[in-house]
Amino acid sequence: MATKKKIKVLVTKVGLDGHDRGAKVVSSLLKEAGMEVIYLGMFQRPEGIVKAAIDEDVDVIGLSYLSGEHLIFTPKIVEEMKKNSVDDVLLLAGGTFPAEDIPTMEEMGIDKVFRAGSLTASIVDYIKTNVEE
Secondary structure (H helix, E strand, O other), rough: OOOOOOEEEEEEOOOOOOOHHHHHHHHHHHHOOOOOOEEEEEEEEHHHHHHHHHOOOOOEEEEEEEEOOOOOOOHHHHHHHHOOOOOOOEEEEEEEOOOOHHHHHHOOOOEEEEEEOOOOOHHHHHHHHHHOO
């Protein structure tokens, strides 16, 4: 009997954002939902995030933003993903940012944005529904 491959999620903080409580909570909850989680921690650069996603062969990259750098780093990460042909990975963003920035983030290449206070079940359901297993 073949065992089902776990969904693999990379969670990280980008740039100089030093607040990681939300990212750690989401990481724990994704693990509880049966996913494999690689937590890169804080102060990551777009190049390192995409390299880790390739090296770890992840299904999802989850970016946690709190410091207002989401409009600066999102296009850099998307550009790095394109440069490295990472086109089969779901790109999610979560954290604190203005609701009016969500359409811009989606236009930049984020598949789904979860604002602070989103129910964990909605994140888990979105990932399970949208990751091709």
